[in-house]
Amino acid sequence: MNQPDLKLNGFKINQRIQHYHSLHLLLMQKQTGCSSVLAKRLGISRSHLFYLIDELRLAGVMIEYNRLLQSYEYTGNKQIKVHFIEVVDIDPST
DSSP states (O other): OOOOOOETTTEEEHHHHHHHHHHHHHHTOOOOOOOHHHHHHHHHHHHHHHHHHHHHHTTTTTTEEEEETEEEESSOOOOOOOOOOOOOOOOTTO
């Protein structure tokens, strides 16, 4: 069954969640690379990457670039937890 294309700011919601999930995994591994490398790994533009990072910072998640590691990393006491969204049919007989 095909899922409807739920969109938020021009991106499909599941695609946006996947970006956050992939970003989180790379942050945990401290292997993001610089912004252009990270954006390429996520399949988004650098400007969209900075938008995602700014959005997380507004939510209190601190992410900074570490020059020694050549990677972005969590620097505060908050991280993201990603949940996927699935649209399901509800059986009205139950």
